[in-house]
Amino acid sequence: DGGIxxxxxxxxxxxGQNVTLSCEQNLNHDAMYxxxxxxxxxxxxIYYSQIxxxxxxxxxxxxxxVSREKKxxxxxxxTSAQKNPTAFYLCASMEGNTEAFFGQGTxxxxx
Amino acid sequence: AxxxxxxxxxxxxxxxxxxxxxCTYDTSDPSYGLFWYKQPxxxxxxxxxxxxxxxxQNATEGRYSLNFQKARKSAxxxxxxxxxxxxxxxxxxxxxxxxxxxxxxxxxxxHILP
Numbered sequence: 167d168g169g170i171x172x173x174x175x176x177x178x179x180x181x182g183q184n185v186t187l188s189c190e191q192n193l194n195h196d197a198m199y200x201x202x203x204x205x206x207x208x209x210x211x212i213y214y215s216q217i218x219x220x221x222x223x224x225x226x227x228x229x230x231x232v233s234r235e236k237k238x239x240x241x242x243x244x245t246s247a248q249k250n251p252t253a254f255y256l257c258a259s260m261e262g263n264t265e266a267f268f269g270q271g272t273x274x275x276x277x
Numbered sequence: 278a279x280x281x282x283x284x285x286x287x288x289x290x291x292x293x294x295x296x297x298x299x300c301t302y303d304t305s306d307p308s309y310g311l312f313w314y315k316q317p318x319x320x321x322x323x324x325x326x327x328x329x330x331x332x333x334q335n336a337t338e339g340r341y342s343l344n345f346q347k348a349r350k351s352a353x354x355x356x357x358x359x360x361x362x363x364x365x366x367x368x369x370x371x372x373x374x375x376x377x378x379x380x381x382x383x384x385x386x387x388h389i390l391p
Contacts, residue, residue, distance in 0.1 A: 197377045208283075208368060208383035216377045224378070254320060258379070260372070263310050263329055266379060268322035 168193045172257050172269035178277050179244070179251065187242045187272045189257035198240040199258040199266065202226060209256060215240055244274065252276045279304050281371050283382035290359055291390050297344070298354040298385050300369035308374035311352040313343065316366040316384070325367075328352060364389045 170191045179185045191198065197216050201209040211224030215234040229248025234240055240259075244251045254273050260266040280303040290296045302311065309330045315323040328336045328343045336343045344353040356363055366386050372379040 199379060201381070206386075209370075209381040211378070211380055214378060222376070222378070225380070256322065258322075260377070260379070263372075263374070264327055265312065265324040266370075266372075267324075268314075271320050273320075 170257060170259055170267055170269040172255075172272050174272060175270065177272055177274045179274060181276055182246045184243055184245050185251075185274065187244070187255055187257075187274070189240045189242065189269060191238050191240075191259045191267070193259055193261065193267060194237070195259035195261040195267070196237070197260045198234070199260070200224075200230075200232065200240070200242045201256045201258070203254040203256060203271075212242065212255075279306075279371065279373055279378065279380055281369055281380055281382035283369055283385050285385045286383075287386045287388065289388045289390055292361060293358055296356045296359050296363075296387065298356075298367050298369075298387065300352045300354065300382060302350050302352060302369075302371050304350075304371065304373055306373040306375050310372045310374070311343070311345070312370040312372070312379075313341070313352075313354045314368045314370065314381075315363075316368065318365070322368075326354065359389050361389050361391060363387060 173188045199214040200212040213232040215221035231243045257269045258266040282301045311328045313325040326338045342355045366384045368384045369382045
């Protein structure tokens with residue numbers, strides 16, 4: 167079945183550590199996105215990529231980094247520079263002008 | 278600048294009634310798409326409906342319809358005959374075609390009362 171897979175579902179990080187969230191899609195979509203969601207809040211765009219080897223900052227890119235070396239993969243690294251990383255992270259992909267497909271999300275907690 | 282506004286943080290609606298969730302947007306791109314998503318407590322994002330800026334008719338998908346008023350930059354979601362399972366967060370989103378950027382509103386939490 168085609169879809170987007172995010173892993174892990176839950177992630178715990180010690181303060182000062184970098185951590186990488188995985189996002190893989192087998193939908194052959196060009197565009198991919200990372201969002202952050204805080205409790206009771208909307209989705210805020212972190213980074214997005216329109217094609218392989220290219221990506222753009224979203225509205226809250228500080229403290230995060232991404233890569234897009236393969237079409238199907240768009241990993242997000244939460245760096246130690248992100249002061250408040252505890253949140254729910256959602257990855258999405260899209261092709262054309264219909265719907266964006268989302269993964270199941272990763273819940274990151276700093277301990 | 279690209280912007281989505283949802284002015285209703287929460288709504289309570291009686292089961293079987295129709296409900297309208299408000300969404301206004303702002304963009305300078307004449308080509309864009311508007312989306313509505315449902316997010317239950319599990320956290321998954323469920324696509325409901327899509328409207329393109331050049332679509333002449335309002336989009337409909339089963340019990341969902343999108344009241345698209347382009348001049349007012351409004352894209353309200355209408356749910357007919359609400360059900361208990363409709364209780365969730367609802368997000369309005371917009372994608373500008375020029376750069377593929379997709380932004381979301383802050384959402385409306387809908388509670389359906391039995």
